[in-house]
Amino acid sequence: MTSQTRRGTRVPWGLVVPLGLVLLVAVLGPLLAPHAPDESVSFPFAPSAPGHPLGTDYLGADVLSRLLHGGRTLVLVALAVLVVTYALATAAGMLAAHRGGWVDHTVMRTADVLMGLPAIVLLTVIVTGVGRGTGGAAVAITVVLLPDIVRVVRTATAGALARDYVEVAVARGEPGRSVLVREVLPNLGPVLAADLGVRFVAAVYAVATASFLGLGVQPPTADWALMIFENRGGLALQPLAVLAPVAALVVLLSLSSALADRLAVDRSPRRPPRRARVARPVSDDPRPVSAAEVVDLRVAAAATGRVVVDGVDLAVRPGEVLGLVGASGSGKTTIALALLGHLRPGLVHVGGVTRVAGHDLGARSGRALRLLRARHAAYVAQDPRTALPSHLRVRAQLAEVLRARGVARGEVDGLSRAALRRANLPDDDAFLDRRPHQMSGGQLQRLALAIALTHRPAVVVLDEPTSALDADNADRLLAEFVELCRVSGAAAVLVSHDLPALATAADRLAVVDGGRVVETGPAARVLTAPTHPATRQLVVAEDAPVRREPPEGAPDLLVVSGVTVRRRGVGVVLDRASLRAPAGGGVCLVGPSGCGKTTLLRVVAGLMAPAEGGVLLDGVPLAPLVAGRDAEQLRRVQLVPQNPYDSLNPRHTVRRIVARPLEQFGLCADDEAVTGEVVGLLRRVGLTERHADSLPAALSGGERQRVAIARALAADPDVLLCDEVTSALDRAVAASVVDLLSELREERGLTLLVVTHDPAVVRRVGGEVHEMVDGRPVPRPRPAMA
Known part of the structure; x- marks a missing residue:
């Protein structure tokens, strides 16, 4: 059972509610216990009876009472460890990414050393040095969990520091602390929230392990893991003394793990109610007339239900270049992405059919959909700085695509260099060994194109591919790209506001306005004799420069x-x-x-x-x-x-x-x-x-x-x-x-x-x-x- 939040994401109440009840019982359990945890109510390992329904343990204490007392310390220590660990890891990871140099080297090498030691050995050594008990175990578990979270924070911070809004703040003179707190820290929230569920499971497991080994909670304090350790000798006599705390731990860890997995994976918005409109049937004939098409496509905003794309019919044939134009916010990029069976976060598909290479994408999901895209489609994002992995060299990025297509290892290098040449990029070893941050914006855009075209896809969607290129390079690149489409039979959907480029590169244009395709036709006709007001406005804006004279004689x-x-x-x-x-x-x-x-x-x-x-x-x-x-x-x-x-x-x-x-x-x-x-x-x-x-x-x-x-x-x-x-x-x-x-x-x-x-x-x-x-x-x- 799920419900939709204001932002359109799903809340898995079927997991949240039972986990909440387990945590509530664990924390408030001592108030419900019929006996004190150390009170002897019968002989050791007594069977179930009216005064002690789960029997007694090795001391003759009521198992139910100790079970209700035993979860509070476990949960509260795990939560406290997480708070302290995340605070320390966030400070260390952000500092390492921001300062770089020896600070980054020191922090990360320390994390490497700690991660290289077996967790159980590290736990034992630290508790031995600090002292047994809850405090010593908490310190040890913090050290065990810290290095991995530091790495997560450092990576996320490095990504945020590369954003333009951070560069603007730096250029404005914002101090380093202000940049980290105001600009970076708010953007770490989603990353840390996704990580929190997994870490909570790890913290509970570590606290329980420490108690089981006698390093954490000390007798006679009630604790689920300690109960397992203490009563293991009487398992044959009174199994509930062991099985009850085992069941409590299993339920807590299972629900926490399942919720963490659901929140990390299932972030898709819930589909709003369909309107009373039936999509036209489309056959699944694998011999397509069109390389990609959408029929009666309808897309809406998940949070509000506002229609973003309404009843669009569009197809692109093999070897054809289709240009999508329109004002900002008109829906052209949404339509282009929908051709690949993808929507941006916050949008949902409410109707229509999408087909690529004759296959209905709506009938596939998960791995099957990913394999279909990998085999038949490619996408070039508008901003290659955020679309290309910053840690991979050019050689590795090209090879990754080719290997996924099953290309023999001996052919990868030659095909990689050929793809770079087609995109008007150097193909020497020096360039192949560069990382994205060592290239200009234009080179990054051309590299993104080269990567997309390495495996000769059936359809390519390009979102503003020439936005970072000068006119000469844009014309040359598009001319080569069009020729490649002609030779290979690949279809291309070109989202652009560059009308001169579209006039020479596109076979047909589709003008989008208000989520609808309002005009289509041959590129030359649409640009020279537009019929719709939205098209005429775009053409007029292209051809109406305004003279601005500079002041005379200014110093x-x-x-x-x-x-x-x-x-x-x-x-x-x-x-x-x-x-x-x-x-x-x-x-x-x-x-x-x-x-x-x-x-x-x-x-x-x-x-x-x-x-x-x-x-x-x-x-x-x-x-x-x-x-x-x-x-x-x-x-x-x-x-x-x-x-x-x-x-x-x-x-x-x-x-x-x-x-x-x-x-x-x-x-x-x-x-x-x-x-x-x-x-x-x-x-x-x-x-x-x-x-x-x-x-x-x-x-x-x-x-x-x-x-x-x-x-x-x-x-x-x-x-x-x-x-x-x-x-x-x-x-x-x-x-x-x-x-x-x-x-x-x-x-x-x-x-x-x-x-x-x-x-x-x-x-x-x-x-x-x-x-x-x-x-x-x-x-x-x-x-x-x-």
């Missing part, structure tokens, strides 16, 4: 002088790079992926120290890293990251996100002033007061990017560093965001340093244009205005 506010940056394994990224940005002006930094644009922005933000050269703000040298800059310098330079889906802390409300710079820099007198300023900033970026209490998950990509801009503006900066701020947005939303930045530049005198590969952004921002050539920004003429 240089930001100066980058002779900056050189080298990276291990990569070499020189920036080579004596220099540029100037006037007060109130705009400077666009363009160039191919991996040319050093973002690196230059990170140097200006103080997130990366150059080997040579430096940055001046208003003629005053800035310290290479944020730690050396004063509060006023930190306030004056603010960063807006590339990915709106990663730049906002998912555990914080919009109000808290925007308010933090106001609090950090003391820009408001009291909480009331902070609230008023937050609302004003949201309105300034085109949002409303109702957005203030929303979590980022409830916002579209465009809304998230506006929140990120509002957060940057909250510091009242002089310089705004914008890193590909429109790459994840559709054209209409991207145009509105760029227009907003240009308006802010004119109204507030902001200096914009914009990294982009999108010519439309360059036209709309105006100002100077610098192209990265051989690690240096070189002035270029601006694109012609419309």
Whole structure:
């Protein structure tokens, strides 16, 4: 039996209720016991009788009374051990991930040593040193459980520290402790909650083991494990004296383990009631006309029942490239993922049929569904930084996919290099030995494509595959990808807001608006003669640049002088790079992926120290890293990251996100002033007061990017560093965001340093244009205005 929570997850009451009763009886049992635990009520090992229904133990004490007394210490010690262990492990794991270097090495090697020792030996040694009893056992069990939890916390913290919202906080000058407590710790909650159930079982087992071995609770105290040890000699005479505590332990551990497994595995939302609508029947003929299709697809939000996708019919044929376009939040990504039989958390399938390579995905689940996807489908996520395993080298990531397809070991290397070449990536050993953090965003996107195409799938779903690429690389990559689809017969579903790219890459376009497909047809026809208002709006946004002239004769506010940056394994990224940005002006930094644009922005933000050269703000040298800059310098330079889906802390409300710079820099007198300023900033970026209490998950990509801009503006900066701020947005939303930045530049005198590969952004921002050539920004003429 389960019920649905507000967020749509299932609560397994069939396990929660009995486990709760067992824990309640264990803690409150002494109040229910008919006798004192050490009271002799009959001769030793007496059988069941009215005064002692479970008989007596080796001392003649009532087994039922000792059973009711024996669970409290076990449960309370286990819980206390968990509280202390998680507190210590969280502090150690977060510190190790944050500080790195010798701190990380010391913490992790200590954990390795403790994990390398047999738990029973470690338990015995520590209790011998500390002393027998409950306290000694608790200390020993804490040490036994600690290293594994430290590793979990350290890994989760390292992942959180790599997020854009943490980088923004660091660039803003947040101290390390504040970054860990405000930005990282809230995001450890789901990880630790999933881990807690397993650790509780381990703690109960360890406490019971210590008592059974005589290292924990000491006689004559009642304890379930100690009762087993004490009465084992009379098992043949009075088996209940042993079997009763065994049963209590088995029930407690079984229910706890089952609940932990259910919460860890079954996190799918419950399906809301179906509407009175019958899906059209589809045969399961394994010889498909379409490589993938959805028929009458309907998807809803689990928590509210709001329809997200409503009655969509869509198919893609072998060798065909189908482009899905639409405004942010229109449902295009949901439809694309549904073609693979997958939905994002919080969404549920309420109707319709999904077929891939002729197989009905609705008839499969678990391992069968995973095998079907592995054999026939591939997916390329929008943000490869979070989609690719950070600990695996390129060689291992490619080999993993090929081995899963049964490719012979001797062929793996050759096929891996061929996949890299198809994606316009190096295929030498040096690149194969790189990890994701050693590559640019464009290289990561191309690597994700290479991995997806290694096994020649029947259908590939690509979610904004060119968002991190410059125009030349995007066109080249898509052309090669389309050719590969033609040759192999693979179907492709291309989710994108890049209309020029879709015009050349896609055979057909499907325009999505409000969860429905409102227009379909050949790409050329849809883009040149759109019939639906939603399509016309996208086309107009693409073709309507706005002229923004920079101010004349303004003094240089930001100066980058002779900056050189080298990276291990990569070499020189920036080579004596220099540029100037006037007060109130705009400077666009363009160039191919991996040319050093973002690196230059990170140097200006103080997130990366150059080997040579430096940055001046208003003629005053800035310290290479944020730690050396004063509060006023930190306030004056603010960063807006590339990915709106990663730049906002998912555990914080919009109000808290925007308010933090106001609090950090003391820009408001009291909480009331902070609230008023937050609302004003949201309105300034085109949002409303109702957005203030929303979590980022409830916002579209465009809304998230506006929140990120509002957060940057909250510091009242002089310089705004914008890193590909429109790459994840559709054209209409991207145009509105760029227009907003240009308006802010004119109204507030902001200096914009914009990294982009999108010519439309360059036209709309105006100002100077610098192209990265051989690690240096070189002035270029601006694109012609419309």
